[in-house]
Amino acid sequence: MWAGVVCDNFTGHVRKIRLRSPPLRGLEDLLYQDLSRYFEGDAEDDAEYEAYRRYRFGGKLNPSLLDLKHLHYLDLSGNDFEGAHIPSFIGSIATLRYLNLSRAGFGGTIPPQLGNVTTMRYLDLRSNNELLCGNLQWLSHLVLLQHLDMSHVYLGEALDWLQVTSNLPSLVELHLSNCGLEYLVSPSSTNKINFTSLGILDLSYTLLGSSVPGWILSLNHLVSLDLSACDFYGPVPAGLQNMTSLRVLDWSGNPSNSTIPNWLYSLSHLQSLTLQDNLLHGAVSIAIENLTSIVSLELSFNQLQGSIPTSLGKLCKLKTIDLKDNQLQGSIPTSLGKLCKLKTIDLSVNEFSGE
Structure with missing residues (x-):
């Protein structure tokens, strides 16, 4: 043996x-690591790195x-x-x-x-x-x-x-x-696209043009879609609402410069929603309570205004809430205290009032 x-x-x-x-502790999901230069840390960190290097x-x-x-x-x-x-x-x-x-x-x-x-x-x-x-x-x-x-x-x-x-x-x-993958696909070639079994698609950090190609919007059977940092312009495309099986959506890093579309709140199967750094403005709707399966909600680094809806406290599966660096006001709703599965919440860099 x-x-x-x-x-x-x-x-x-x-x-x-x-x-x-095995990756260094805490870096299990890191896509790229360059540790070729010696770094100074405490003795425990140095020992861990040396063990990692020898392994x-x-x-x-x-x-x-x-x-x-x-x-x-x-x-x-x-x-x-x-x-x-x-x-x-x-x-x-x-x-x-x-x-x-x-x-x-x-x-x-x-x-x-x-x-x-x-x-x-x-x-x-x-x-x-x-x-x-x-x-x-x-x-x-x-x-x-x-x-x-x-x-x-x-x-x-x-x-x-x-x-x-x-x-x-x-x-x-x-x-x-x-x-x-910075090249546009010619319209004639999209007729040959046939993702019959695809459930998870990650094209993050890919320049496919200013808007989402139609062939992506036709993949109604997707359960996970990552289009973060693709430099798409304009609102989150309404065509995504046809992806009724979608569990994970990452649209971060695309300059939407719009409000959160109302149809997005109807994706009741969604478990993870990431809309960071999208130039989103306006209020978070009370309709957010319809995201009954949501586990992770990340809306940081936008320009969202108004107050946090108390209905957010009805989403009992939430483990992560990240609303930092917005323009949210008012008081933090006490209903958030009822989220018994919540592990991480970041509401920093906003304009809240009260105690």
Whole structure:
């Protein structure tokens, strides 16, 4: 028995290799970390960083991995391969279903041989900031792929990204945050878009034009949509109200310069709503009480006015409320004290009165 290696209980064949390096405490969700320079902190922090640095490994991956004829799962995330190329021989591990090379310091061009692993269901290459890909045709062979994350991989020259990903019949999750996808898709090509299974879409930090493309608004079966920092102008598009299954919506960092649209309060299945830094003004409507499933509400860094509606206290599932840096006035409603699941609330930098 080896740490990080899982064998079949009956045959003894190696089925999983899980040699990921855990992130530093508190940075589990960080997309990019550069800790190459020594930083000064207290002794405990320094010791934790040193332990983290020693735990990571790098060098060259050995082609002997090909001898593992029953390998289904390979996770090398969080290590430091110092800009090395992803070896093309990984494309010959024919039984692989799960491949996670995220935050591992790989660079260069993604080998198209990965498209030979037609059993692949999960592929995570995110946050390898020196990694790039100019053509995604190899992805079209991965017809069983359900999860794809290439966030922070440069895809600025991959003009086929939308056509290829939209025709992956099993794809459920697509994460392409900050990939340099700055090119508009021609209207004629949108007829070939066919996201039949997609439930989660993250295109944050992507410049797709001044307004949300129609093909996104047609994805009525989405449960999570992140379009933060896409530089869209104008109000939150009314077309989103047709996404009646939506659980997570992040529209932060887009200059809406409008009020919160009334239809937004009708998304009763919404669990997380993030409208930070959108130049929103006007009041928060009492209709917010209709967001009966909401767990996280983040409306900070706007120009919202008026008072906090007492109806906010009816949202008994709320764990996070962030209304900081607005122009809210009046007193803080006592009804918020009834939110027994509330863990975080930030009402700072407003104009409240009273005790």
